[in-house]
Amino acid sequence: MRSYRLKDFEQPLETVDEDTPTPEGTQVLLRVKAAGVCHSDIHIWEGSYDLGGGRKMAMRGIPLPLTMGHETVGEVIAAGPEAEGVKAGDVRVVFPWIGCGKCALCQAGDEHLCNRPRALGVVCDGGYADHIVVPHPRYLLAIDGVDPAVAAPYACSGLTTFSALKKLEHVFKDEPIMIIGAGGLGLMALTLLKALGGKGAVVVDIDAKKREAALAAGALAAVDGAAPDAVKQATAAAGGGLRGVVDLVGNTQSTSLGFDALGKGGKLVIVGLFGGAAAFALPMFPIKAATVQGSFVGSLSEFHQLMELVRAGAVPAVPLIRRPLAEVGQTLEDLRGGRIVGRAVLTP
Ligand SMILES: [Zn+2]
Ligand SMILES: [Zn+2]
Known part of the structure; x- marks a missing residue:
């Protein structure tokens, strides 16, 4: 062996x-x-x-x-x-x-x-x-x-994205969700979302090639996470504040972007392990009645x-x-x- x-x-x-x-x-x-x-x-x-x-x-x-x-x-x-x-x-x-x-x-x-x-x-x-x-x-x-x-x-990668999406099952059948990260996990999340009967997803990635791959895989829109108005672009593409965000990157920039894009009653599911620390505006938790949840495999x-x-x-x-x-x-x-x-x- x-x-x-x-x-x-x-x-x-x-x-x-x-x-x-x-x-x-x-x-x-x-x-x-x-x-x-x-x-x-x-x-x-x-x-x-x-x-x-x-x-x-x-x-x-x-x-x-x-x-x-x-x-x-x-x-x-x-x-x-x-x-x-x-x-x-x-x-x-x-x-x-x-x-x-x-x-x-x-x-x-x-x-x-x-x-x-x-x-x-x-x-x-x-x-x-x-x-x-x-x-x-x-x-x-x-x-x-x-x-x-x-x-x-x-x-x-399949099970990780499946379990993360299941945490947004109350949302994704009726409205778009946001997926941050269009690498292997992001593409997997798009296909699973479709298989689960989801409305679709706005995908955010800082890499143009990966945004292209996301659009080819059926993303509703692909937004450059490094753009100064990325949150605005993403919420416009989704038709309002998001009630479901899956962050497959999990670094300082991606989690703040995901949190800022949440609408009222929104939930941010953090999956990625790139690392770093986050500084959320704490009043926004109660104001949005927001949830941040981790998901592991x-x-x-x-x-x-x-x-x-x-x-x-x-x-x-x-x-x-x-x-x-x-x-x-x-x-x-x-x-x-x-x-x-x-x-x-x-x-x-
Ligand atoms: Zn793994
Ligand atoms: Zn045990």
Whole structure:
């Protein structure tokens, strides 16, 4: 088994060859068919989040060496004696946001929020390898013939945007929402919004190429976030103050723009982890009766809902950049440098 492993933060990944593990108990061994490259891998690689004002938050509990990769589709090769419901040859997308299974959050179905996570590719070994071990078949979802490279990103970028959009379900069927950030997540959000029956979205991005991609993907309008009147342009395009904003960037400028664009009763859902600090005008919280909510990946049950839409063909594929698995290091560099439009997926 060959893995591309993170041995030290900020350092190039190392290629490691070792024996392919034998699954035990409820474990399932899969041969990796597609591994999506996600922006959160860059935070893991760097080992920290930027909190603004020169402060950094170390990512806790990341054991090194680690095989990153949390958007994985694989073919079942073998299963432990207690793994039921899968057989060799099955192609499955992996739900990576695994918790301890015992705490109140896990018991309530929110394993993705567990304080003792066992997330694949984050604290346990993930998909930047030719094989992956998944602890239980319940984390393996059918893709029913969908291209593995198309299905892989649903495990993180798809689920993350799906869960964020679900937090605006009371709004998006009747009126436009705003999506800040038109990278891989933004394009995914546009397609999912359509699949969920949304009215559409005004997209904000500071990059002209990404605004173009957003318009091509069906955005109602695309606004330059760096324009001095960006809020005015966006609210004009939406026909008034927004009741729903998804911020997929999550830095000082994007959150203030999103907050300023909120109308009365509006909700800003912060998803992006670019970092920084925000200075909201506090009186505007009560005046607008505004809500600011964070959203972190999504639950196993949301992943089931999402994959049901995908299997039904209701979600158009987002633009993909396919690269060989061995180019994972270069792909992370390109993603960090903002040189990837769409979603990068590695295939063996
Ligand atoms: Zn991710
Ligand atoms: Zn737990």
